[in-house]
Amino acid sequence: MNAVAARPRFSGHETFACRFAWLPKAVRLIARDPAALVDDERAILELGLGKNMVRSLRFWLEAFGVASARSGRWALLPFGDTVFGENGLDPFIERVETQWLLHWQLSTAVEAPLFAWRHILFKRMRADFTRSELLSEMRLEGERLGYEHSDVTLLQHADVFLHSYLGSLSAASPEDALDGPLVDLGLVQRAGRRRGGVERIEPVFTLARVPIVDVGAPVVDFAVASYWKARRLGESVLTFRDLAHGEGSPGATLRLDPEDLRDHLEHTTELWSYRPSGEAGNVTAVVPLDPDARLREIYA
Template sequence: MARSLLDDGRFRLQFAGHETFPLRYGWLKKSFDAVVAAEAAGQIDTRSIFTDDAAIANFGVGKNMVTSMRHWSLASGILQISNDDDLSSSGGQFQPTALGRLLFGDSGDPYLERPASLWLLHWHLAATPGRATTWYWAFNELNEPTFTRDVVRTRLGRRCNELRDDGRLKTSRITESTLKSDVLCFIRTYAVKSDGRSTQEDALECPLTELGLVQSVDIGSAFQFRRGPKSTLPDEVFLYGLLRFWRGLYPTRREFTVEAVTHEPGSPGRVFLLDEETVAERLARLSDLTRGAVRWDESTGMRQVYAADVMTLEPLAFVERLYRRARPEAKAA
């Protein structure tokens, strides 16, 4: 397996911050609106939005939930902290990201009704380590077809010990209790009932359950990843993930094999739980989507995707095009 990003010193690792609450409907929109309103009002210091005495009343939730809202807004890529190269928030101000403005700005998807929005949020949680390290580890390193909470916690604890021995976590104190809470929150972010009777009320706790990426089995005592085709995943979001993976980790490379895009840590195949044939089918469609900038080729006997200069391709531009087509005025035209 290629080198995991957990071993990459550019990424600081975090196993807490959500206060045991999974992402909930409405939280990202409220957080985004609060920061945008503060900017519009000329508030210079936005650091207090989630910490001052008025935060509980403004957001309508308890103190721990306000902290969780802050965490998920940053982890999902909706907000960012200025001058925040890792996870340090000292001195930085909250700012909406381009993704945040696309999803929650004017003509966006404030209620997360489009599957594309959920896939984008999932990508930002699981594609790289950082504020949701367990999410990255689970989708990119956990290979058990079926697992329990205890198995996940044990495997994750073993991985943390390896990282500590290598010096990556030598200054961090990660207790068994911390890992237990993080694993439970991870499961609750995605798990769907095994009997197929999951209701809208069940999904209110976390919208990402709608993606069906984790299925409960044995009456909820065990879980499994649901790998294979994803009918609700738009090609534009798949391309977004591919370009983020390519530009962020391998900016000088000009080609990837199907196997790499399927199995490399941080790849679309890993993060979106796609099988090799599904990845190949999607890669073959990207030439039309990118007007030839990303090209499928089998002439050498290997199934590969090429891009002459991937750094000239802006990932979000293709997603913006998708959302523009979905707007009422575009349909009317």
Template sequence: MRINRARATFGRHETFPLRYGWLPKGFEAIGQDPEIFTKPEEAMITLGVGRNMVNAIQYWLQVTGLVTFDAGQAQPTALGTALLGAQADPYLEDDATLWILHWLIASNAEAATGFFWFFNRFAMPRFRDAEVLHALEEFSAQELKANRSLSTLKSDVSTLLRMYAAEPGRGDEHLDSPFAQFGLIEPDPGAGFRSLRTPRATLPPVALQFAIAQRLNAESGQATALPVRVLLYSDAGWAAPGAVFRLTEDGLMHGLARLIEQDPQRYVLRDTAGLHQLYLRGGPPDPVDILAAHYRGRTASTTLANRRTAA
């Protein structure tokens, strides 16, 4: 979740944006054969894609933290099971799952450095792709102290825009992007693109809760409080929920108010010496536990609704 110069990476997605069915298909495939990605021809048949796409699916499974690979052996993580397991959301039917997957990508400073940089560090609300590329070059040279090839950085910018920007005519991979619907990056007629902070009233509370829990758990000693400013803007190389979800300050405060309303025994906002902070009583919750509780509640609600319909 934090920038590390020695471990920053770009371009490992083979220039393929994440498609809707890739994570469920890949996660299911390794459940049946943990070594499927060591068998390119078999993986192509099982996943129904070409060789380069197989590599891209493996990358996206890793960058989201759903799966680990050790000497070719794939292993679902606790996070992967909590998100895509049979008792969770194996077919990506819940918008909250997609918002959380977006957070997992955009907060991964090591495996998806270009995506992390864009959502946490790139400040231009309106831009052209050339401006993004130039700014990413400067970031790589000045902050990472590394000279990445222009073609590699360009592939990151192109893949990012195709994955998030709902622009007609960009190709089939865009039409199947799980994130285009959120409007985090949009075409801006006459100006290229825009990526604006908005209140985002439809952001599921569990997505914000999960992101905050991950941020707190990543702190040394597991912090129990964070300034609202740190949740809103990237600080000291960390990902910020407000930046990743493109929230205005009012939008973030509304989201925090919903969390407090849902669990007033755990969350509280306080002003301490003029510093507005979110406090957690009893320490930060386990992000995986947050997901388990969410999908249990979703299943219970669906079951109840089905019973009412049947009655």
């Protein structure tokens, strides 16, 4: 049975995309003093960031599934501890696989998904868009879901998505120009200009298709196991269509070409059994689903 997404998140990032150094710096602070990040003034002093950036950092820690706050203290979540903790597999985000994992974590939350990520990656039919087109779509989708957010809130949320993958489009300060951990993925690209919905020429952005060789086959296997466990738990067989196109699926989230994904599933016989069926196909897990094992295999 499909998991039903809870209330989406439209804000909390304080209009800042996550910076490369924020997650490792926050993890070290949590290890040193789990209560420090709760208090604005202490966090500002410890992290060397402004108040709004500290609040943004807290948002991204939770959005990436790295850490969360409970009872006045911050603690690492399982993913955060495995990758960024004391014996973490890549505590300083030195490998591109970690960047893909962060994109996966950010994009596939079942509870409280980020509205812009969910809309752009899973709800749109076309890969290309302008900011005004995106704003119009998000307004309609938000209203359909029963929300009445202002255009300012929606556009800020859309811009944070763009800045997360492209860097700042018009840096107002050196801090704004710093890249985040998702920029190197090349997942969002500039694609010229065209007349937008407000009758002016605007930049066009497009979602790229990414070869599995660039993502890494172990990352794809982790994504398959994670999707299966989070959204199809209890089902012994998944359709290829689900894995290639479903909301939160490996294909849609990692922007994989369907035939590339099909070829991967056919040849990774130690994990998956792919059986063609008409234009689609069915996939069965050969070994028990274990996203944690697949996560560690990425860094083996």
